[in-house]
Amino acid sequence: MNMKKIILLGSVVALLSSCGGSGGGELIGVQKRQDWNPTDPYGMVFIPQGSFNMGPSDQDAPFANVSQSKTVSVGAFYMDETEITNNEYRQFTNWVRDSLAHVILGEAGIEGHLIEEDKNGNFLDPARIDWSTRIRWNDSEVREILEEEMYLPQHERLEGRREFDTRKYVYKYQVLDIEAAAVKASREKGATGERDRSEFLSEIEVKIYPDTLTWNHDYTYSFNDPYTKNYFWHSAFDDYPVVGVNWKQANAFAHWRTKMMNSFLRKIKQPILPDFRLPTESEWEYASRGGLDASPYPWGGPYTRNLKGCFLANFKPLRGNYTADGGIKAIKTASYNPNGYGLYDMAGNVAEWTSNAFDESAFSYSHDMNMDYHYNAKDEDHPVLKRKSIRGGSWKDIAYFIQTSTRTFEYQDTSKCYIGFRCAVDFLGRDKKDFE
Numbered sequence: 084m085n086m087k088k089i090i091l092l093g094s095v096v097a098l099l100s101s102c103g104g105s106g107g108g109e110l111i112g113v114q115k116r117q118d119w120n121p122t123d124p125y126g127m128v129f130i131p132q133g134s135f136n137m138g139p140s141d142q143d144a145p146f147a148n149v150s151q152s153k154t155v156s157v158g159a160f161y162m163d164e165t166e167i168t169n170n171e172y173r174q175f176t177n178w179v180r181d182s183l184a185h186v187i188l189g190e191a192g193i194e195g196h197l198i199e200e201d202k203n204g205n206f207l208d209p210a211r212i213d214w215s216t217r218i219r220w221n222d223s224e225v226r227e228i229l230e231e232e233m234y235l236p237q238h239e240r241l242e243g244r245r246e247f248d249t250r251k252y253v254y255k256y257q258v259l260d261i262e263a264a265a266v267k268a269s270r271e272k273g274a275t276g277e278r279d280r281s282e283f284l285s286e287i288e289v290k291i292y293p294d295t296l297t298w299n300h301d302y303t304y305s306f307n308d309p310y311t312k313n314y315f316w317h318s319a320f321d322d323y324p325v326v327g328v329n330w331k332q333a334n335a336f337a338h339w340r341t342k343m344m345n346s347f348l349r350k351i352k353q354p355i356l357p358d359f360r361l362p363t364e365s366e367w368e369y370a371s372r373g374g375l376d377a378s379p380y381p382w383g384g385p386y387t388r389n390l391k392g393c394f395l396a397n398f399k400p401l402r403g404n405y406t407a408d409g410g411i412k413a414i415k416t417a418s419y420n421p422n423g424y425g426l427y428d429m430a431g432n433v434a435e436w437t438s439n440a441f442d443e444s445a446f447s448y449s450h451d452m453n454m455d456y457h458y459n460a461k462d463e464d465h466p467v468l469k470r471k472s473i474r475g476g477s478w479k480d481i482a483y484f485i486q487t488s489t490r491t492f493e494y495q496d497t498s499k500c501y502i503g504f505r506c507a508v509d510f511l512g513r514d515k516k517d518f519e
Contacts, residue, residue, distance in 0.1 A: 117353075117354055119354050119511065119518070120518060121510065121511065121512070121515065121518055123161065124161055124344075124356065124508060126163055126164060126165075127161040127162060127163055127164065127506075127508065128161065128162060128164050128424055128425040128426060129159070129161055129510065129515060130157075130159060130160050130161065130162055130366075130369070130370050130424055131159050131514060132156075132157060132158050132159040132513065132514065133156070133157060133369065134154060134155065134156040134157070135154070135155060135157070135368075135369050135372060135376050136152055136153070136154055136155075136376055136377065137152070137153050137154070137155040137365055137368055137369070137446070137454070137488070138150045138151050138152035138153055138446065138488050139151075139152055139488050140152075140377045140378065140379050140488065141379070143488075149443050149490055150446065150488055150489070150490045151446045151447065153446050153451065153454075154451060155365045155369070155451050155452075155454050156451065156452050156453070157365055157366055157369045157453060158453055158509070158510070159510035159512070159513065159514060160362075160366060160507050160508060160509050160510050161507060161508040161509075161510060162362060162366070162370050162424075162426060162505060162506070162507045162508075163505035163506050163507075164417075164421070164425055164426055164427055165324070165416035165417050165426075165427045165428060165505065166324035166325070166416055166428060166432065166433055166435060166503045166504065166505050167324065167325050167336065167503060167504055167505055167506070168321065168322050168323060168324060168325060168416055169314070169315050169320050169321055169322075169323055169324075169325045170321035170322065171325070172293070172315075172325040172328070172336065173315075173321075175254075175291065175336050175339050175340075176249075176252065176291055176292055178339065178343075179252050179253070179254050179291050179339075180233070180247065180252055181212075181214075181218060182212060183232070183233060183251075183252060184218050184229055184233060185212045185216075185218070187228060187229060187232050187233070188218070188225065188228060188229070191228050193224070193225065193228070196216060196218075232251070233247060233248060233251065234246065234247060234248055235247070235248045236248075249292040250290065250292075252290065252291055252292060253288050253289065253290055253291065254288070254289050254291045254335045254338075254339060255286065255287070255288045255289075256286075256287055256335065256338045256339075256342075257284060257285070257286055257287070258284070258285055258287060258338075259280070259283055259284055260283045260284075260285065260459065261283075262457065263283050263459075264278075264280070264283045287331075287335070289331050289332055289334075289335040290332075291332060291335060291336075293315050293325060293326065293327035293328050293332075293498065294327040294328075294329075294498040295311050295312075295314065295315055295316075295327055296311060296327075297326065297327045297498055297499055297500040298310040298311045298314065298327075298500045299311050301499055301500045301501070302500075307500075310412065310500070314326070314413075315327070322415045322416055323413055323414065323415055323416065324413055324416055324428070324432060324433045324503040325503050325504075326413065326433055326498075326499065326500050326501060326502060326503050327498045327499070327500060328498055328502075328503065328504065329495065329496055329497055329498040330361075330436050330471045330493075330494075330495035330496070331495060331496060332498070333361055333436045333504040334360075334361065334438075336504075336506075337358070337359040337360050337361060337506050338358075338359075340359040340506065341356070341358045341359045344356055344359070356508060357508055357509040357511060358508070358509075359506045359507075359508055360438060360506065360507055360508070361436055361437055361438040361504060361506065361507065362437055362438065362505070362506075362507035363437060363438050363439055363453070363454065363455045363507075364437045364438075364439045364454070364455075364456075364472050364474065364490070365453065365454040365455070366437075366453075366507055367435065367437050367474045367475075368474065368487055368488060370424055370426055370429070371422065371426070371429040371430070371474070371475065371487045372422075372423075372487050373421075373422030373423030373424045373426065373429075374423040374424065375422075375423060378487070379486045379487060379488070380395070380396075380430055380485070380486060380487060381422035381423075381426070381429045381430050381487060382395050382420070382422060382430075387400065387482050387485075394407060394408035394409070395419060395420070395430075396408065396419055396428075396430040396431035396432070396485055397409065397410045397413070397414050397418070397419070397428075397431040397432045397478050398430070398431040398476060398477070398478060398480055398481065398482060398484075398485045399478070399479055399480055399481050400481075400482065405478070405479075408431075410432075410478060411478075412478050412479075412500075413432055413433055413477075413478050413500075413501070414432060414478070416428055416432070418432075419431075428475075429475055429487070430475060430476060430485040430486070430487070431475070431476055431477060431478060431480070431485045432475075432477065432478060433475075433477045433478065433501055433502060433503040434473045434474065434475050434476055434477040434480070434484075434491075434499075434501055434502045434503070435473060435474055435475045435502070435503060435504050435505060436471060436473055436493075436502065436503075436504040437471065437472045437473065437474055438455075438457065438471075439455065439456050439457060439471065439472045440456055440457060440458040440460070440468070440470060440471060440472070441470035441471055441472045441490070441491075441492035442456060442470075460495060466494060469494045469495045469496065470492040470493070470494060470495075471492060471493060471494070471495045472490060472491075472492055473491055473492060473493050473502055474489070474490070474491075476489065477501035477502070478501060479501050480501075
């Protein structure tokens with residue numbers, strides 16, 4: 084009997100010693116955690132942490148009230164090596180289109196398109212769609228079901244052509260306003276009571292197709308019909324930067340990109356990535372400089388030509404000779420040499436949205452560590468509060484606007500034929516060397 088007790092006691096001790104948190108009485112942390120081995124996201128380059136002098140590298144009297152020189156430190160991050168292209172953005176629009184079709188066909192009970200419902204009878208996230216089920220676009224039954232919901236009505240069709248009604252394609256997602264939650268917590272001075280997080284959650288709906296008419300309404304008395312009709316749709320422009328996308332659409336794209344990546348990583352049981360997002364102004368300028376702290380251009384030096392007299396970016400050189408640099412409007416991404424970090428087109432081609440709101444005096448009160456001035460403008464806000472910073476200049480701008488430090492803005496709900504974007508992702512840690 085005593086031997087049985089000894090064996091039982093020994094078994095209990097062995098069991099307890101194997102439980103998480105015991106560690107033989109020592110503080111050893113939670114064991115068997117999944118390893119994190121960072122790899123560069125496809126199409127992105129690593130930007131190491133560092134400090135730089137943000138703002139004009141030389142005196143800029145006319146714009147001294149917009150941009151002042153300031154030392155800023157930036158954490159490590161990844162950035163797209165080129166602007167998001169038409170074909171990359173088309174992956175987003177096609178996903179929204181196909182998701183809508185799957186949901187409609189699922190509601191109609193078409194075999195293979197049924198989507199799981201929650202307890203209230205609502206269809207679950209389209210990310211759970213079985214994408215192995217192909218949509219039979221030419222099937223008569225499918226065409227009849229999708230006709231009213233997804234295609235232009237008969238009276239709007241040009242020469243009777245059956246075309247998708249892109250006005251109906253909306254991307255819906257939810258965001259958590261961490262900044263507002265932090266402000267409230269600070270005002271409550273750390274009060275412990277339960278806080279309802281739902282007040283910081285918001286539902287966002289964004290029409291996702293680019294405004295192709297920007298090529299016409301941005302330039303009156305200029306023949307741009309071929310670009311309006313073809314720039315986003317024709318395969319000839321697949322590798323050109325997407326334009327006609329406003330700030331809200333750029334953010335929606337970044338959210339979708341995060342969802343797609345992390346859905347895949349969860350499926351293969353790997354740690355998820357931080358969110359894809361628009362870069363901050365400080366990140367954009369730091370990356371644009373490519374390690375050249377005091378240079379006005381991404382390639383260094385004060386000139387826009389190389390030693391052979393060739394222009395180094397797509398902009399509006401000389402006295403308006405658009406073609407002198409090789410392109411009359413936007414051109415294929417990566418047509419010029421990259422900067423020191425391996426980033427293409429940080430000057431010219433198309434200007435780029437950043438995540439920051441635009442305020443002429445933001446440099447004077449923003450923090451010098453990961454500087455970030457952000458404001459979530461509402462529809463009813465004054466237009467001034469809807470200004471968002473854009474950087475890099477474009478094919479229609481003179482040399483001043485393609486400098487690394489030049490700041491300008493556009494309104495968040497406005498799209499232009501010369502503004503695109505690229506994404507950034509936080510690097511989780513100090514440096515890649517920490518994980519070698």
